[in-house]
Amino acid sequence: VNVLVTGGLGVNGAWVVRDLLAQGHRVVALDVRRDFRLLPDLAERVAYVDGDVLDLRGLLRTVQEHRIDAVAHLAARIMAERDPYDGALTNTLGSLTVLEAARLGGVRRFVFTSSKAVYAPAAGVHGPPQYRPVTEDYPFGVTATWRIYGSSKIHVEAIGTQYAEVWGLEFIALRFGTIFGPGKQERHGPIGIHGRMIEGALRGDPVRFPQGGDQVDDIIYVKDVAQGIVRALLAPAPPHRVFNIGSGAAISYRDFAAAVRTAIPGADVEIGPGLDPVGVGAQTYHHLDITRARAELGYAPAYDAVRGILDYAGVLRTFGLA
């Protein structure tokens, strides 16, 4: 299968590219800069395209030249709120443009990386202290923290679904939990509380968070994210079009800090009590029900917190990113 991965050199995309290559597929990675730090060993095997998700003509040329069968669309502006024009342009019009290029180019399968940010606040039994998992039918909501980012995901999910209805594109949207993985810290900045814990511990620095230890979240390692995307790219057409992709568990930030101490000898990581360590609102943390992804995509998360942290540290070491 020939796969185009937008954002293919990014902190999530790189692992998608790696998985696909390992399975023998041909991969085109489209990104805004030629940064192979997460794929140093595979730079020769990936077709890199210096592309813009707003460039319909260029995208279509890429799809046609490489005879693309499936697209994984990961490219997005994470910090979409500061400049709402640019945020909506990149995330919404960008996704629309990639969808249209895929349709015009005869692509069969399109996987869109959505987010738990589409969900209404985790209320009642879904919030503290019970954190009962939310299924894909949980209501939509737009929160003040992720106004552009979240509503763009809602809209693009709907657009993609309509592409499927009208034009037969096999559109699949994946709603991820809170992702951690190597490289995220450097590129996405201070939102990566997990990265700050892990990388601080690896440097031997004390890491302190005054609050948030009681907050429970669905924290998924980036290689499970990649697994979800690759399965969605390759699975026989599933009955549903939207899937939660989480870790299969909920864990408190206190327990995550403990996992860092378990995985990294000598780690000096402490987090105080209370909810919402990142200050995005306690109800924006959701425990995702992944029953549907298990059943229809064969998705099975392989990393709990300790295994994820160990792998994260190994990646930094192997690729000299520490």
Added chain:
Amino acid sequence: VNVLVTGGLGVNGAWVVRDLLAQGHRVVALDVRRDFRLLPDLAERVAYVDGDVLDLRGLLRTVQEHRIDAVAHLAARIMAERDPYDGALTNTLGSLTVLEAARLGGVRRFVFTSSKAVYAPAAGVHGPPQYRPVTEDYPFGVTATWRIYGSSKIHVEAIGTQYAEVWGLEFIALRFGTIFGPGKQERHGPIGIHGRMIEGALRGDPVRFPQGGDQVDDIIYVKDVAQGIVRALLAPAPPHRVFNIGSGAAISYRDFAAAVRTAIPGADVEIGPGLDPVGVGAQTYHHLDITRARAELGYAPAYDAVRGILDYAGVLRTFGLA
């Protein structure tokens, strides 16, 4: 006040333009065609711009040349579902572009015409047979009938709200009920069940709908829509940014047919029993709670069904549109 009305010659916009002129404001109407059929008496008093909502440079030039203080953004693709690319481009990118032109041009107030299509299905006490009104806090939803249209409204509401937060634009979104008014039938096609009843009756034709008489809906006359928009353009900055604009009542389609017979002597209009006359799903009809618009915008609907139908007939007669 200098006001730009996008879609200003359309079935809704024309009444906004008329109201604003009557109150002594200067109006620029931007539209895709120079069709003054709903403003034949005022063509000399309206500055018409043959403009495209996707043309940022042209929009900014219009805003600057006419020293626009406030924008009412009505231009939209109603039939957004058949061609999701074009639908999302016009409705979402178009709105984003008008917002950005307004910001760049120093516009103070921006009124966006949203819709009840942002709401989740009218369930429980909000659906049949109780139809309890839904407030602006009712959950979002995306229905199969209005997938692009509705999710675009959700997204643009969020974008506009973020423009307000980040850049101080006074953004207001109005969520309308089911609108009826002269001209809609001709331009928006078969979605106008009310227009088909009224215009059929005026022609002396029998009008029959096999089902839907039990369906209750919030049916608002276009001049109340215009009142809502004009109040939102001119009111002192309200505490909220999102408002339902409905008729203030819920009425069954059977009673609406009866109102047609009351208003138009000799009308032969019948509708059978059951729900959902238009086939868009019985739960897509919402009764809107307009408490907030009454309190913060001073909105007060002036047309019940009979008065609206009488006015509709009068407009067709006066402007020779029958």
